[in-house]
Amino acid sequence: xxxxxxxxxxxxxxxxxxxxxxxxxxxxxxxxxxxxxxxxxxxxxxxxxxxxxxxxxxxxxxxxxxxxxxxxxxxxxxxxxxxxxxxxxxxxxxxxx
Numbered sequence: 001x002x003x004x005x006x007x008x009x010x011x012x013x014x015x016x017x018x019x020x021x022x023x024x025x026x027x028x029x030x031x032x033x034x035x036x037x038x039x040x041x042x043x044x045x046x047x048x049x050x051x052x053x054x055x056x057x058x059x060x061x062x063x064x065x066x067x068x069x070x071x072x073x074x075x076x077x078x079x080x081x082x083x084x085x086x087x088x089x090x091x092x093x094x095x096x097x
Contacts, residue, residue, distance in 0.1 A: 007063075007084055008084075009082050009083060009084055010085055011080055011082050012082075013078070013079070013080045014078070014079045015076055015077070015078050017075060017076050018075055019070075019075050019076065021075065023077075024072055024075065025070075025072075027068070027077055028048055028068060031049060031051075031068050032051070035049075038057060038058070039054050039056025039057035039061075040052060040053055040057050047069045048067060048068050049067065049068050049069075050065065050066070051065065051066045051067075052064075052066075053065070063083070063084030064081065064083055064084065065082045066079065066081050067079065
């Protein structure tokens with residue numbers, strides 16, 4: 001049976017360019033509203049917003065976090081999702097132990 005090691009995480013980034021300033025201005029408040037309504041703890045930072053799955057979030061969201069930012073000068077919307085993972089390894093007596 002595999003043994004468990006400390007938790008790890010994976011980050012996934014996305015950049016969307018050529019977004020109109022009107023859409024960029026509306027993006028962060030809308031995202032914050034949606035995440036908050038789903039039980040996530042959301043805060044506004046100098047860079048944008050940061051959300052973490054809170055106690056009221058669906059169980060499948062546990063350990064996830066999300067950031068979003070906008071750059072009005074370059075018309076860019078950027079997000080990053082951090083998801084949990086668990087590394088597993090073979091038992092110590094294996095060939096690869």
